[in-house]
Amino acid sequence: MSATRIETLARKHNVTNYINGAVNANLIGDAFYVAPMVRTGSLVNTVWKYSRTSPFRIPDTRRALGGKAARVDFGGTTEDLTLETHALDTGIDVVAQSDEEIVMNLQSQVNLTTQLASLAHYDRVLTLVNAAATAASAIDISTDDALTPSFQIVNTLNAHIKTILLSCGSFAPSTKVRFLWGFEAAKLMMSSLEFKNRVNGGATSANPVSNSITAGLDVLSKMLVIPNTEHRICTAIKDTGEQAASSESRAFVNDSSLLIFAASENPTKEDPSAFKTFWKGSEGMDTRYYKSEDQRIENFGLDWAYKVYSANEAASYKLTVQA
Numbered sequence: 001m002s003a004t005r006i007e008t009l010a011r012k013h014n015v016t017n018y019i020n021g022a023v024n025a026n027l028i029g030d031a032f033y034v035a036p037m038v039r040t041g042s043l044v045n046t047v048w049k050y051s052r053t054s055p056f057r058i059p060d061t062r063r064a065l066g067g068k069a070a071r072v073d074f075g076g077t078t079e080d081l082t083l084e085t086h087a088l089d090t091g092i093d094v095v096a097q098s099d100e101e102i103v104m105n106l107q108s109q110v111n112l113t114t115q116l117a118s119l120a121h122y123d124r125v126l127t128l129v130n131a132a133a134t135a136a137s138a139i140d141i142s143t144d145d146a147l148t149p150s151f152q153i154v155n156t157l158n159a160h161i162k163t164i165l166l167s168c169g170s171f172a173p174s175t176k177v178r179f180l181w182g183f184e185a186a187k188l189m190m191s192s193l194e195f196k197n198r199v200n201g202g203a204t205s206a207n208p209v210s211n212s213i214t215a216g217l218d219v220l221s222k223m224l225v226i227p228n229t230e231h232r233i234c235t236a237i238k239d240t241g242e243q244a245a246s247s248e249s250r251a252f253v254n255d256s257s258l259l260i261f262a263a264s265e266n267p268t269k270e271d272p273s274a275f276k277t278f279w280k281g282s283e284g285m286d287t288r289y290y291k292s293e294d295q296r297i298e299n300f301g302l303d304w305a306y307k308v309y310s311a312n313e314a315a316s317y318k319l320t321v322q323a
Helices: 005-012 015-027 030-034 099-132 152-168 183-191 193-200
Strands: 037-040 044-049 077-082 084-093 175-181 230-233 237-239 250-252 257-264 275-280 286-291 297-310 316-322
Touching (some): 005 015, 030 099, 030 275, 152 175
Antiparallel strands (some): 275 297, 286 297
């Protein structure tokens, strides 16, 4: 089958690198912050469910002369994981268009398609993670008195961090405790009396809460027992209305909830990350080109395959922040 016009122009003007750059720029974000990517070469993979046993039992490494060595076993269960296939297509009317116009239109369509693919991926990841994460009681910031805050917020977060660490241990030193704040959850946290008082060093009559300085969530990590926790705020927005509807209903993908979880900076099949994204291939997405039946529209498409896997949901919490 001969190459389409936009495929030929894409190769001639090095649009392939532009496509790969757009894919990587749009996909590398909060989705893999929550569920780190583990690359795989096939659609069906054997994966491990993380075990809380072997990484914590210290083996007796002493061996008698002529005796046998203690054996190390990962201790988890395995299962076959079949990746889900995904695709998005977009078309360009090539009739009466110059080569330069087609290249510019293709780049614009690439940007839009990869952005929508990324948003769809992010929304699916958070939907699956929210369903699998361990539910915890809500944090109510309205319980603090102006001058004698209970400091229950930081204590609650520290308790969750402790449980997450106990679910991971030191089996993977690159594993971090991460927070993903919904927009509303972050706003309420930063407006809470406890947060402001801790930033200000305590509320006194000489230092009223109303004059507290404004601080971001990066300050919160310094208040916790583990000072290198990572924090992000979800700012992704989606239209929650029906796809065919003319009216819009926009909302944050994650708004009032807070996710706390373990995630590895160098994910593998065995690390204790709460969630992982098994992703087929090394280039992010595969591209394809084809013509419509009337030969007037030439189509550009993206294909990719992945599966979000709950590997260690005990190392995760989902809760809401309310006032």
